[in-house]
Amino acid sequence: MKRVVVTGMGVVSACGTDIAGFWNTIVEGRSPAIPITRFNTEKFKTRFATQIPEFNAANYLDRNEIKRSDLYTQYALIAADQAIKDAGVDVSTMSPFDIGVIFGTAQGGMDTFEHQYREFAEKGYEPHFNPFFIPKTLVNMAAGLISIKHGFMGVNFSAASACASANTAIMDAFNYIKWGKAKIIITGGSDAPISEASIGGYNSLKALSTRNDDPTKAARPFDIERDGFVMGEGAGILVLEEYEHAKARGAHIYAEVGGAAMTSDAYHITATHPEGKGAIRAMHLAMEDAGVNTTDIGFVNAHATSTPVGDISEAKAIKSVFDGHDVMVSATKSVTGHLLGAAGAVEAIISVKVITDGIIPATINTTTIDPQIPQDLHIVTGESIDKKVNAALSNTFGFGGHNGVVVFKKI
Incomplete structure (x- = not known):
């Protein structure tokens, strides 16, 4: 390959x-x-x-x-x-x-x-x-x-x-x-x-x-x-x-696309699966495809759109996948807004920049984490932080139960 x-x-x-x-x-x-x-x-x-x-x-x-x-x-x-x-x-x-x-x-x-x-x-x-x-x-x-x-x-x-x-x-x-x-x-x-x-x-x-x-x-x-x-x-x-x-050809290389995966929730036309089953599976498959473990991932760019139900299910899914590993999580839609079919692309760019620049952007406007969200999930809030990241995982979830996850790695 x-x-x-x-x-x-x-x-x-x-x-x-x-x-x-x-x-x-x-x-x-x-x-x-x-x-x-x-x-x-x-x-x-x-x-x-x-x-x-x-x-x-x-x-x-x-x-x-x-x-x-x-x-x-x-x-x-x-x-x-x-x-x-x-x-x-x-x-x-x-x-x-x-x-x-x-x-x-x-x-x-x-x-x-x-x-x-x-x-x-x-x-x-x-x-x-x-x-x-x-x-x-x-x-x-x-x-x-x-x-x-x-x-x-x-x-x-x-x-x-x-x-x-x-x-x-x-x-x-x-x-x-x-x-x-x-x-x-x-x-x-x-x-x-x-x-x-x-x-x-x-x-x-x-x-x-x-x-x-x-x-x-x-x-x-x-x-x-x-x-x-x-x-x-x-x-x-x-x-x-x-x-x-x-x-x-001497091209400048930003990062490597390590792996990617898709699954379906097979649950609801608009809502994500409440237990995040499809999201969990997609994250595991993408990391397997990339040949990395949870401890290799330094940053998760969450799909988190600010909807009452979706944020909870994704947070629980991330916690399930990375339990025991203090992975940094940020929801950059807090800044960009939700670009629908373009969301994954702009967030892929952000994930690549996190790897190349060593800066994890903050989730803005988030002051009090919903108690239904795992309180020990490391959501970056306040201001961006400097941190070396060797691999980043980017989540996207779509109406119809589509789960798409891509892993980027430092080259």
Whole structure:
């Protein structure tokens, strides 16, 4: 089996539209949550999100790219451009069939669907849909357009496992390279869910925080006063590469992808298993795949979204897996918000940065741990801490019972 490493990264989020700015926001623990400006929120229970402020796709993409792509795809294209440049990938120096794209999203082109159908409904006559309507809404289009733009002709598809989508894509990319099916794969996830349909829908599920008077303090994973997650948006991209190939071309290597695993809770359409059975199994399998033990893991990037039920089940699962080992746990969605299908990608980037920079970011806004959460679980709160980490584990869990776990190792 081939070894797989990370040679490039790119990000677009409210925390920053480049890796340096994004990481600084995470380390400093500054929530970018603001009142939503994309639509009138007067009738909504939740009126804020980690919305990318003053985003203008024209600053990054040409007119044709914008015309044929949904917002989620635009985020993906911008982050991919960063990551490909960071990795120094040049398709002219190798076979285009050795470079692929495997990408995740939870909702795809919902923004386009919502706006186009509203326009049709309001006009009240024979529909004249935009000719790009169908391509823009497809969940595979971010992967397709990344490959078209850069000439990558290898494996190309999208993964959809709700909020575990990015980790699913990363795992698939890892396995394709490990099995010798590709040299380089561009992977990650993107979502653009700050829309009336998404906010309204998640409000109906009672999944979102309604702390409208204090948005930056709304995401508070594991805290006794948590009341739901903060919606986020954006994209995260990692360039995964076969180790010997990366060495041969002199690429900068950030970290190794040690292992990955997926399981299903087979329990409920939205709730996680109360005993965390699927999560426990996925963490064990990912570490087994990576050839590491619990004592090798120095950091767990928790999925913890700030929902009343999900945080408890995950905390119990982590405690079950790492019982007897004082592993550091942080819930970085307290800063980023929940980027749905992009969550695993931005958290993978954070996990890699923890390994390369030796800094564990804090879970912000968490002051009183819920008594139902194991009190001896080492949740990093307050401020980020300096700590050498050789291996990190990143959790993602999605509606439908999808559990995706990835392990990163110091190279």
